[in-house]
Structure formats: structure tokens, C-alpha cells
Amino acid sequence: MATNGSGTSHGIARTSRARTEEQRHQELEKIRKYRELEDQVRSQAAQKEFGPELFQLTSKLLRLNPEYYTVWNIRRRSLISGLLSRRSDGSSPLTESPISSQTATTQASSAVSSSSSSDATPPSHESQTTGKSGTIAEDSRNVDGEHEHASNKQQDSDATKAAAEKQDLDVLKSELAFTIPLLLESPKCYWIWSYRLWVLEQAIQRLQVPVARRIWQEELGLATKMLTKDRRNFHAWGYRRHVVATLESASLGGESMVEAEFDYTTHKINQDLSNFSAWHNRSKLIPRLLDERGADDMAREALLNQELGLVREGLNVGPDDQSLWYYHQWLMLNLVDHVGKPTIVPHFTLENRVTYFMREIREIKDLLEDYKDVQLIYESLVDYTLSLCQLEERQPNADEKGELVRWLDKLRKLDPMRSGRWTDLERDIGLKKLRQKQTQ
Amino acid sequence: MESLGDTLWDVVICGTDLQQSLLALSLSRSGKKILHIDPNGYYGGTEAAFSLQEAESWVTDVAASVAAATNGTCPWRSASICKPEAAATEGQRAATGLSFPRAYSLALAPQIIHTRSDLLSQLVSSCAYRQIEFLAVGSFYIFKASAPAQASKEMGKPTLSRIPATREDVFSTTAITAKAKRGLMKFLKFVMDYDSPPQTESWGRYADVPLTEFVQMEFKMDNELQTYIVTLTLSLDGRISTKDGLAVIHRHLTSMGVFGSGFAAVYPKWGGLSEIAQVACRAAAVGGAVYMLGTDIKTMQESSDTHDANLVMSVELSSGDTIKTRMLVRASVQDHSTTGDGVSGAMGISRLVTVIDTPLKSLFAAVVEGSPTPAVAVIAFPVGSVTTATGKVSENPVYVFAHSSDTGECPVGQSVLYFTTLSTPDSKEILMQAMDSLLTAIAAEEHAPRSLFQLHYEQARGATNSQTQGLIFDFPSPSLSLSFDDSSLESVRQAWSRITDESVAEMEYMTFPDREGAMSDEDEMYT
Numbered sequence: 001m002a003t004n005g006s007g008t009s010h011g012i013a014r015t016s017r018a019r020t021e022e023q024r025h026q027e028l029e030k031i032r033k034y035r036e037l038e039d040q041v042r043s044q045a046a047q048k049e050f051g052p053e054l055f056q057l058t059s060k061l062l063r064l065n066p067e068y069y070t071v072w073n074i075r076r077r078s079l080i081s082g083l084l085s086r087r088s089d090g091s092s093p094l095t096e097s098p099i100s101s102q103t104a105t106t107q108a109s110s111a112v113s114s115s116s117s118s119d120a121t122p123p124s125h126e127s128q129t130t131g132k133s134g135t136i137a138e139d140s141r142n143v144d145g146e147h148e149h150a151s152n153k154q155q156d157s158d159a160t161k162a163a164a165e166k167q168d169l170d171v172l173k174s175e176l177a178f179t180i181p182l183l184l185e186s187p188k189c190y191w192i193w194s195y196r197l198w199v200l201e202q203a204i205q206r207l208q209v210p211v212a213r214r215i216w217q218e219e220l221g222l223a224t225k226m227l228t229k230d231r232r233n234f235h236a237w238g239y240r241r242h243v244v245a246t247l248e249s250a251s252l253g254g255e256s257m258v259e260a261e262f263d264y265t266t267h268k269i270n271q272d273l274s275n276f277s278a279w280h281n282r283s284k285l286i287p288r289l290l291d292e293r294g295a296d297d298m299a300r301e302a303l304l305n306q307e308l309g310l311v312r313e314g315l316n317v318g319p320d321d322q323s324l325w326y327y328h329q330w331l332m333l334n335l336v337d338h339v340g341k342p343t344i345v346p347h348f349t350l351e352n353r354v355t356y357f358m359r360e361i362r363e364i365k366d367l368l369e370d371y372k373d374v375q376l377i378y379e380s381l382v383d384y385t386l387s388l389c390q391l392e393e394r395q396p397n398a399d400e401k402g403e404l405v406r407w408l409d410k411l412r413k414l415d416p417m418r419s420g421r422w423t424d425l426e427r428d429i430g431l432k433k434l435r436q437k438q439t440q
Numbered sequence: 441m442e443s444l445g446d447t448l449w450d451v452v453i454c455g456t457d458l459q460q461s462l463l464a465l466s467l468s469r470s471g472k473k474i475l476h477i478d479p480n481g482y483y484g485g486t487e488a489a490f491s492l493q494e495a496e497s498w499v500t501d502v503a504a505s506v507a508a509a510t511n512g513t514c515p516w517r518s519a520s521i522c523k524p525e526a527a528a529t530e531g532q533r534a535a536t537g538l539s540f541p542r543a544y545s546l547a548l549a550p551q552i553i554h555t556r557s558d559l560l561s562q563l564v565s566s567c568a569y570r571q572i573e574f575l576a577v578g579s580f581y582i583f584k585a586s587a588p589a590q591a592s593k594e595m596g597k598p599t600l601s602r603i604p605a606t607r608e609d610v611f612s613t614t615a616i617t618a619k620a621k622r623g624l625m626k627f628l629k630f631v632m633d634y635d636s637p638p639q640t641e642s643w644g645r646y647a648d649v650p651l652t653e654f655v656q657m658e659f660k661m662d663n664e665l666q667t668y669i670v671t672l673t674l675s676l677d678g679r680i681s682t683k684d685g686l687a688v689i690h691r692h693l694t695s696m697g698v699f700g701s702g703f704a705a706v707y708p709k710w711g712g713l714s715e716i717a718q719v720a721c722r723a724a725a726v727g728g729a730v731y732m733l734g735t736d737i738k739t740m741q742e743s744s745d746t747h748d749a750n751l752v753m754s755v756e757l758s759s760g761d762t763i764k765t766r767m768l769v770r771a772s773v774q775d776h777s778t779t780g781d782g783v784s785g786a787m788g789i790s791r792l793v794t795v796i797d798t799p800l801k802s803l804f805a806a807v808v809e810g811s812p813t814p815a816v817a818v819i820a821f822p823v824g825s826v827t828t829a830t831g832k833v834s835e836n837p838v839y840v841f842a843h844s845s846d847t848g849e850c851p852v853g854q855s856v857l858y859f860t861t862l863s864t865p866d867s868k869e870i871l872m873q874a875m876d877s878l879l880t881a882i883a884a885e886e887h888a889p890r891s892l893f894q895l896h897y898e899q900a901r902g903a904t905n906s907q908t909q910g911l912i913f914d915f916p917s918p919s920l921s922l923s924f925d926d927s928s929l930e931s932v933r934q935a936w937s938r939i940t941d942e943s944v945a946e947m948e949y950m951t952f953p954d955r956e957g958a959m960s961d962e963d964e965m966y967t
Contacts, residue, residue, distance in 0.1 A: 228810055270612055271809055316618050317610045317625050370622035 037061050038068075045074045050081040059178065066182045069191045076198060083171045084202070085164035168206045172215070175199045187226060188235055197242070204251050213252045219243050224264075231268055237277040241284075258288050273314045279327040287342035297347045304344045304356075307331055312363055319367055319374045328380070332360065336387050350391070357388045375414045378407045386429070396429065404429060444730075444757075449475045449765035451939050452755060454737055457485030457771055458549070458717045459915045462932045465568055465720035468727035469952050470940060475763065476721065476729050479736035483718045485771065486515055486899075486918050487549035489711025489849070492541035495895055496521060502897070512775040515917060517788060517863070517898035522872075523891060537797050537892045539851040546793050546849060546895065547712035550841045550858045552577045552705040552816060553924040554691050555698035560706070562929065562950040563716070571719045575846060577705040578814025579807060580605070582667055583821045583874075583881065598881040600803075600819060603668050605696070605704070609807070620665055627659045627669070631693055634686045643682050651685030652678075670837070671820040674922040676789065676862050678823050678837045688923070702811025705923065709815075710848040713924075726955070735759050740768065742910060753911045765911075769935055772917040774903040788900035789920050790867035792859040794875060795893035800855045800882060804844045815846035821874050828866070828873040836862040838874045839922055854892070860922060863898050871896070906931040913938060 041061050044054045055078040058071050065071075176199055182192050200219060203212045223240040226233060244261055248254040262285045268278035286307070290300055308331055314324045334344045335353045345352070361384050367377055382404060389396050396404060408426045412419040450472040453460045461483075464476050482488055490498060502519035505511040524536045533541075553559055553574075563569040581600040604610040610621050633639050646654040655661040655669055673680050673688045680688070695704040708715040725731055736758040743754045743764075752764045803817040819840040826834035841858040843849050849856050857878070859871045879889045902917035913935050919925040933949060 270608060273608055273611060313611055313618070317607050317621055367622070370619075370626055 034061075034064055037064070041071060041074060045077075050074070050078045052078070052082055054078050055083065062182065066186055066189050066192050072191050072195050076195075079171065079175070083167075085168050085206070165207055165211070168202070169211060172199050172203050172206070176215075183226075187230070187233065190235075193235070193239060200246075204246075209251075209253050213247070213254070216243060216247050216252055220247065227268070231272055231275055232277060234277050237281060241281070256288075256292055258285055258292055261285055262289055269310075269314075273318050274321050274323050276323040276326065279323050283327065283330050286344060290344065297345075300345050300347070304331065304334070307344075308356075308360065315364075315367065319371045319377055322376065325376050325380060328360075329383075332357070332384065332387070336391055353391060354388065357384060357391065361385060361388065373414060375411065378411050378414070382407050382411070382425070401429070444475065444761045444763050447473055447475075447763070448752065449473045449763060451475075451767045451769055452477065452753075452763065452765040454478070454768070454770045455485045456480075456483045456717055456721055456733075457915070457918065458487045458713050458720075459918070459928060459932055460485070460769060460771070461717035461720035461724075462562075462929070463769060463935050464724035464729055465566055466932060466936045466950050467939060468566075468724040468729065470944070471728070472939065474724060474727075474729035475732070475765065476724065477732045477735040477737075477757065479734070479758070481734045483721055483733070484548070484711075484714035485717070487547075487713040487717055489545040489547045489714035492538065492544050492546075492893065494541075495544075495546055499895070499897075513771075513773045513902075515899045515901065517900050519895070519897035521893075521895050523794075523894040537890070538795065539854070543851045544795065544849060544856075544893075545711040545714075546795075546856065547714060547858070549713040549918070550707075550843070551713060551922060551924045552707055552818070552841070554705045555695040555703075556691055557695075557924055558926045558929055559716075559924055565951040566723070567952055567954050568716075568719050568723050571722070572715055573709040574699075574706040575709055575815035576700070576703040576812045577707055577816040577818065578703060578804060579603070579817055580671055581803070581817065581819045582671060583819055583825055583878065585825050585827075585877070598877055600881055602807075603671060606808070616665070620662065623659050623661055624665055624668075627655060627661070628693065630659075631686055631689050634690055643686060647683040648681050650679045651675075651682045654682040654685075667820070667822045671818075671822075674818075674820075674839055676836065676839075676860075676920065676922070700812060702806060702808030703814060705816075707816045707843075707847065709846070732757075732759065737768075737770075751911060767911050767913065767939055769913045770915070772903045772907070772914050774907070774914075774917070787920070788863035788898055789860050790863040790871060790898050791896065792857075792868070792871040792875060793893075793895040794857050794859070794891045795850055796855045796857060796879070796889045797853075797892050798855065798887060798889040799844060799853055800842060800889065802882065803842050804846075813846070815844050817842040819878065821877075826870050826874045826877065828869050830869070832866045832869060834861070834870050834874075835864070838870065840874070840878060841922075863900070867898075868896055906934055908938070 037057065037060055041054065041057045044057070055075065058075040058078065061068065061071050062075065176196065179192050179196050179199075182189070183196075186192065196219075200216060203215045207215075220240070220243050223236055223243055226236040227240070230236070244257050246252060246254075248257055262282065265278045265282040265285065268275055269282075272278075286303070290303065293299065295303065308328075311324055311328045311331065314321070315328065318324060331344075335348065335356055338346065348356075361381065364377060364381055364384070367374075371377060385396065385400055385404060389400070405426065408422045411422045415422070451467070451474055453464060453474065453476045456476065456478040460476070464474060467474055478485065480488070482490075482494060488494075488498075499519045499521050502511065502516045505514070506516070506518055511517070524532070524538070538544075560569070563572065580603040582603060583598060584601050585598050601615060602609075602613075604613050604616075604624075607625070610616070610624060616624065630639055630642075634643065642658060643654055646657075651673065652666045652670060655666055661669070669689065670678055670680065670685075672692050673685045675685065692704050697704075699706065721729075721731065738756045738758050740753055740755045742751050744751055750766065752766055753768050754762060754764050755768065756762045803819075804814050806813050819842060821834060821838035821840070823835060823837055824833055826838060838859060838861040840860075843856040843858070845852045845854060847856070857875065859874055861867050861871060861874075864870075875891060875894075879891065883889060899920065900917075901920050903914070904916050906916050907914040915931050915935070916928075919928050936949060937946075
């Protein structure tokens with residue numbers, strides 16, 4: 001089960017409680033009931049009785065244990081064999097095909113989709129007990145009544161199609177709603193998220209584009225809510241990227257959302273500077289952003305300056321924050337390690353790059369004025385000074401060597417556990433032969 | 441039914457001020473026989489909250505006792521309602537824009553309570569907190585008078601500048617230079633650990649020197665940053681010592697986020713500390729205490745009880761009853777004009793309470809996403825930022841607590857402002873000017889806020905320590921501190937120890953289980 005044991009979840013401890021005899025009995029009873037339910041589900045599934053009864057049982061069992069992925073699969077199969085409208089493989093509800101309206105209304109549950117029609121047949125008798133499908137047969141019959149002439153078969157099949165889509169929409173929405181309380185309790189359970197994704201994919205396959213799109217937009221809203229609850233949930237960030245990518249894709253008639261997503265990372269960073277995922281996402285968006293804006297050299301340089309300024313403002317108030325240093329390093333990598341990679345300023349000459357490096361080193365040195373004991377500052381200074389030398393294909397000069405020795409001394413004091421590493425590095429600088437650049 | 445005189449009371453408590461009420465709460469499960477009286481017809485005493493009519497009566501009473509020079513033992517030096525001038529009839533009142541009198545609950549004690557305050561932990565451990573709704577105290581602002589006249593003699597509009605409260609706030613603000621930001625961050629980090637070496641060595645020699653000097657010397661803070669720091673301490677003279685100032689700021693910083701993100705202090709709905717006093721009395725009443733409002737002590741005398749050898753106090757009440765009690769607890773009876781430190785004209789505050797006809801929404805915006813909407817905002821006028829029409833300049837800071845209607849203290853669509861400054865001959869004028877300046881600063885283009893009601897009073901502080909004389913225990917005079925001062929709780933505990941049997945453990949103080957019928961949080965999870 002998801003919540004046993006102790007541990008932390010972003011700093012929120014999960015506590016284990018001492019158990020009295022009575023509590024132990026209660027738990028044994030719970031276990032017994034659970035096992036009974038599980039046996040029922042598995043036996044019905046083994047006998048391939050994928051009906052609404054099994055579907056209801058999966059609801060009960062999943063509420064108790066959302067991590068039981070086999071049961072999620074059973075639920076999927078129950079939906080496909082019953083509650084969701086029947087279709088033959090690989091076709092979408094948009095393709096038209098002739099169908100006799102009479103067969104549509106008179107089919108009973110025994111009608112398996114052996115027919116070649118791609119249109120929906122009304123749901124089985126059994127699933128009418130769920131209440132949703134009861135109206136479909138009636139609707140079809142009404143449609144029948146309105147168009148007495150059976151010659152208007154196309155209209156009938158359209159209506160049936162619309163009815164099937166409505167039914168699917170209701171079922172899919174209901175499934176999404178089913179997962180919500182489970183997500184609130186277990187926000188990091190992979191199986192719930194993957195089930196949601198399956199439902200969302202079904203929406204694309206079964207529903208009209210505008211309808212499916214609306215559902216996916218709501219999904220983006222959910223991803224935003226999850227990130228409001230826990231802004232560093234990297235599952236939620238990955239999920240968000242997937243949802244955004246789908247919304248942008250042709251299957252939902254979408255267009256690029258890169259500007260809005262970029263602004264969203266700005267918003268999250270302003271809420272909490274220490275947000276690795278937000279900075280990371282930002283770095284992923286920038287190359288695309290520049291491309292889509294059709295940014296020229298000047299605009300690109302402006303963006304680089306803007307980003308460096310932003311992260312430096314952050315370092316100014318949070319110099320011990322690793323996520324800020326990671327982002328700064330990514331920006332610097334754009335200057336140094338740009339061959340064959342999407343980079344912010346591909347047009348920069350060596351001279352430009354050196355200028356920027358030197359400026360950044362100067363700015364970081366300013367931080368030392370007030371932050372004398374922050375390890376990450378010294379690490380970055382050593383790192384960037386060596387990178388600058390490599391960029392210019394030279395050894396550190398006398399001044400730089402003096403600085404490096406001082407900084408490494410400081411690092412040995414601040415980080416005594418790794419003093420060996422700092423000593424090694426010092427030795428390497430002294431002896432290091434400059435490697436020729438391999439490319440370019 | 442037993443009459444009052446038949447009972448040998450364990451304690452008679454006079455006054456339902458906060459301290460006395462907390463004492464009653466602390467004894468509410470003890471089985472002790474408690475008689476709790478109050479000369480007023482309302483609960484709360486010096487921490488009461490008033491409807492408009494109650495405010496008017498109170499003003500009349502205070503004015504009368506000042507005139508008769510009988511107000512020596514109570515904290516009030518003066519009280520008046522400056523606006524509306526006359527609103528005796530319904531029609532007159534309606535014309536003022538005020539709602540009906542009971543729509544208001546103006547607090548005499550609008551103190552904010554830091555989340556790390558002992559008061560809150562005691563309210564929790566005693567289970568009394570369940571009956572109180574706490575609201576968030578949001579942003580702190582500094583009033584900035586605009587730059588003075590240019591040739592055209594036009595004053596620019598004054599503004600409110602929000603004090604950055606979190607690292608992200610400091611990050612985003614454009615009002616401070618990069619260097620100054622570093623200084624501020626260093627100071628905040630320093631304060632978090634101020635109580636241990638090596639920090640104690642840094643500030644040790646500045647202990648009794650004003651905090652502003654310390655931050656200037658050791659952190660190179662300019663005037664602006666010094667103002668931020670001092671405002672966080674709510675220091676009434678702006679010259680709080682380094683020792684006290686660091687403690688207060690430490691409490692503020694460590695209180696951030698304790699009950700939710702984005703706020704460091706809370707405020708009880710329906711009238712601040714008066715609500716806590718009422719809840720405490722209610723709890724005591726449930727525990728068997730007898731309450732009598734509108735009852736005062738006429739005379740008292742020590743005598744010996746016929747049943748045991750101990751001395752008891754024989755007290756004649758204004759109700760005509762004469763009762764016997766083992767102990768009597770009262771508010772301070774020391775004359776406020778001569779305080780313990782021998783300075784005549786004790787330290788006092790001047791307060792202006794005003795009702796405004798707009799909701800002042802911009803002051804109560806939640807800054808951190810997902811945090812509760814604040815109901816209280818704090819605005820500080822630094823020294824020298826108020827200049828009256830007659831040319832008087834403020835020599836002390838003026839602090840304003842802005843309350844939205846969420847506090848229940850006024851109807852929706854209105855707000856209440858509580859102005860406080862040290863009492864001086866000019867303080868009333870200064871407060872009036874501060875009010876005008878503030879209303880100008882927050883005036884939106886369409887609507888200039890109007891003041892509908894103004895109550896002004898002066899409150900002094902007398903004895904700062906409790907006093908015991910025989911069977912009588914006197915609480916100290918209420919603290920004038922704008923944020924709740926935990927040291928007030930000391931006297932409550934002292935009184936409790938004197939009344940409680942020695943067998944009761946100290947750690948049981950203010951710690952009670954929920955009464956039957958009330959569910960604890962744990963139980964709720966499993967239903």
C-alpha cells in the first residue's frame with residue numbers, strides 16, 4: 001500500500017503510529033476484506049467476465065490500492081468491452097460508413113463487433129444498468145421515429161455517432177473524475193497517471209478535436225494545480241511537458257505554447273528561486289523560443305544578457321542555492337560548449353565569448369565581498385577560470401594561478417571532506433598540459 | 441441553590457481583561473471554585489471590542505473619570521469621538537455612511553500575534569483555539585512621502601512601499617540595490633542564529649545600543665534598510681535596543697510559514713484579543729466558574745475563616761453580596777501617573793481608530809500563491825515622515841494596522857484603521873495628519889477613501905510587574921506592545937501557581953484534553 005512506513009516527501013514526514021490490540025484487529029479485518037475483493041476481481045477477470053460488475057469491483061479495489069496496476073488493466077478492458085462505445089480497430093469516429101439504422105437500434109449485447117461497420121453499436125443490455133447508456137438506445141429510437149423514411153440512413157448513423165461520442169465523453173470524464181481523489185492521496189503514483197494518460201489518449205481517438213482539446217486543456221489546469229501544491233514535483237513537470245506537447249500537436253489542432261510556458265517558468269521562479277525543475281524547463285524552452293521568435297543575433301544576445309541578469313539577481317540573494325548555479329552553468333556552457341548543439345548565441349566570436357566569461361567571473365567575485373564562506377561561489381570561480389583558459393587555449397597566467405590557489409585553499413577549509421579532491425585539482429592545474437581542441 | 445456568600449471561593453477574579461481571562465482558562469479544569477466578576481457590562485476589559493454605541497458609552501465613562509480624576513488606576517488618560525460630531529438619531533447616523541452600530545467591533549487591543557508566540561501554543565494545548573478564528577497578517581509597508589515641492593509647489597503623491605519579507609521578495613524588488621540586497625540577506629541569515637556564538641560576539645557590545653546603530657555599523661545598512669528592520673520590530677520609539685530588536689526580528693522570521701505560507705502573524709477574528717478573552721471565560725464557565733458582569737468590589741478585608749485556620753478575604757460586592765475567598769486577583773491598581781521607574785507621566789500611547797468607507801483591497805492582496813488572504817496589513821510612518829499643517833514633525837514612528845472587513849470589525853465594503861504612536865502633546869494632531877496622508881496615498885483614481893468615524897484615546901502603562909500582597913494578586917498593567925508580548929503570560933502562570941495545589945505538575949499548565957463530544961484532529965481522519 002502506498003502510505004506505510006516512515007519517510008519524507010519533500011520535507012513532510014510520514015509517521016507510523018503505535019498499534020493497540022484493537023487497532024491490530026481492525027487492520028486484520030481490513031486485510032481480510034481486501035483479499036476477498038482482490039480474489040473476486042482476479043477470478044472474474046480470469047474468466048473474462050469484463051462486465052459492469054467487474055468494473056465496479058475494480059473501483060473499490062483501486063480506491064484501496066491504486067498501485068495495483070493489473071487491476072487498472074482490468075478496468076481498461078472492462079471499459080473497452082462494455083461502457084465505451086464499440087469500434088473496430090484503428091478507426092476514428094470521424095470516418096463515415098454506411099450502416100443500417102435498424103441494426104443499430106436492435107442489436108443486443110450478443111452483437112460482437114464482427115461487423116465491419118466502424119460506427120458505434122449501442123451498448124450491451126448489461127451496461128444499461130449503469131444508467132449512462134440507457135438513454136442511448138432511446139435516442140436512437142427517437143431518431144428512428146423522427147425520420148420515418150429509412151432512406152435517411154446517413155442522418156441516422158450521424159446521430160448514432162454523436163450519441164456514441166457523447167457516451168464516450170461521459171465515460172471518459174467519469175474516469176478522469178474517478179482518478180482525482182486517488183491522485184490527491186497518492187500524487188506520485190505512476191499507475192494513476194498512466195491511466196489518466198490512457199483515458200486522455202482515448203479522448204483523442206474517440207472524440208471530435210474541439211471536445212478532446214478542451215479535455216486536454218483542463219488537464220493542463222490540473223498539472224498547474226499539482227505544481228501549486230508541490231512546486232518541485234518533477235513528475236508533475238514531466239507530465240506538464242507531455243500535456244503541452246500534445247496540445248501543441250496536430251492531433252489536437254494545436255499551435256506552439258512556448259511563450260506561455262516560458263512565462264510560467266518565470267512565474268514559478270518568482271515564487272521560489274530554488275526550483276530546479278522550473279529552471280530546467282526554462283532551459284529546454286529557450287532554444288525553441290528563440291527559433292520561433294525568429295530571433296536575430298541582437299535579440300539572441302539580449303536574451304542571454306537577460307537570463308544572466310536574472311540568475312545573477314537570484315545568486316545575489318541565494319548564493320548557496322544549487323539550482324541557481326546549475327542554470328548559470330548551463331548559460332555558460334552555451335558560450336563554451338556550443339558545437340553541434342542548439343545554443344543561444346551561435347554567432348558569437350571567440351572574443352565575444354571571452355568577454356562574457358570575464359564579465360561573469362567579475363560579477364561572481366563581487367559576491368565574495370559579502371558572502372565570504374559560500375562554497376559554491378569558490379567552486380564556480382575555479383571552474384569558470386579554468387574554462388576561460390581552455391577557451392583561450394592557454395594556461396592560467398600568474399594572477400589567475402594566485403587566485404586559484406587562494407580559492408582552492410578556501411575550498412579545502414569549507415569542504416574538508418573533499419580536501420583530497422581540491423588538492424588533486426590544484427596539482428592538475430600545475431601540471432596540466434593544455435589539450436588541443438578537437439573540433440573547430 | 442447555594443448563595444454566593446455560602447461558598448468559600450478558591451479565587452475571585454476581578455476584571456475580564458486578557459490576563460484575568462487566561463487565568464480563568466488555566467483553572468477551568470481544576471475543579472476550583474472560581475467567581476469571576478467585571479465592573480463593566482461587557483467582557484474584555486482593557487482588551488474589549490466595542491460596537492459604535494459601546495464605544496460611545498466607554499468614551500463617556502472615561503471622560504467622566506478623567507474629569508473627576510478617578511482614572512488613576514486605569515490605563516486610560518483620555519478618550520473622545522472626533523467624528524461624527526453628532527449622530528444621535530438613526531437619520532443622522534445613516535447620513536454619515538456608517539452602518540448600524542452592532543455591525544462594528546472596534547478593538548481596544550488590535551495586537552498582532554506572531555505564530556511562534558507562546559499564547560498560541562497555550563491556546564492549542566488548552567484546546568481553546570478551536571473557538572477562535574485566526575486570520576493572516578499580511579504585508580508590512582513603509583509610507584513614503586513624495587519628494588518635496590519643486591518650483592511649482594506641487595507635491596507628488598505619497599506611496600506605500602512593501603517591505604520584502606522573503607528571499608523571493610528581496611529577489612524581485614527593484615527598490616533596493618544589489619549590494620544592499622546582499623546586506624539584507626546577510627542580516628536575515630545572521631538573525632536566524634543570533635542567539636549562538638559567533639553571532640553573540642558580534643552584537644554583544646551593542647546589546648543596549650539602538651538596533652539601527654548595530655545594523656548600520658556591522659551590516660552597512662543605509663537609512664532605508666534600517667527603516668525596514670525597525671518597522672519589523674514595531675518599536676514605538678524607533679530606538680529598540682539591539683538585544684530586544686534581534687529577539688523580535690528572530691521571532692518574526694521564525695514565525696513565517698508556521699501555520700501556512702506567506703504570513704508570520706495572525707489576528708483573531710471579531711475583535712482581536714477580546715475574542716481570546718471571551719473564549720477563555722467561556723471555557724472557564726463550562727468548567728464551573730461563575731460569572732458576574734456589572735459587578736465591582738466595594739470593600740474587602742482579611743479575616744479568618746471559621747472552618748479552617750487559613751486566612752480568607754471577605755469581599756463586599758457592588759451587587760450587595762458579601763463573599764469569602766482564599767485569594768483575590770485583580771488588574772493592576774497602581775496609579776499610572778507614577779510608575780515603577782519613578783518617572784512621572786508614564787510611557788503611553790496615543791491611538792486613533794477610524795472607519796473607512798472603502799475596502800482598501802490593494803493592502804490585503806495575498807502575495808504568496810496559495811497563501812490565505814490577509815485580513816490585516818501593517819503600515820509604518822518612519823520618524824519625520826508626518827508633517828502637520830502647523831509644521832509639527834513626527835518624532836516617533838506611527839504604526840497603522842489596517843483591518844479588512846474579514847476581521848468582522850466592520851461591514852463589508854468598509855475597513856478599520858488603527859493608528860498608534862507614542863503619546864506626546866502633539867500626538868493626536870500627528871495621528872490625524874498621518875490618517876490624511878495615508879488616505880491620500882491609497883486613493884485610487886476614481887475614489888478617495890473617506891473617514892466615517894474617528895475614536896481617539898490615550899493609554900498609559902503602569903506597573904510592569906505583578907504584585908502580591910497577602911491574599912491579593914495584582915496583574916501588571918497591560919503591555920502597550922503592538923505585537924503580543926509573551927512576557928504577559930508570565931504573570932498568568934504566577935497567579936496559577938499560587939492558586940493551584942502543589943501536587944499539580946507545572947507541565948500540566950494550560951494543557952487539557954478535549955472535552956467529551958469534541959473531536960480531535962486525529963479522530964476526524966478515521967471517520
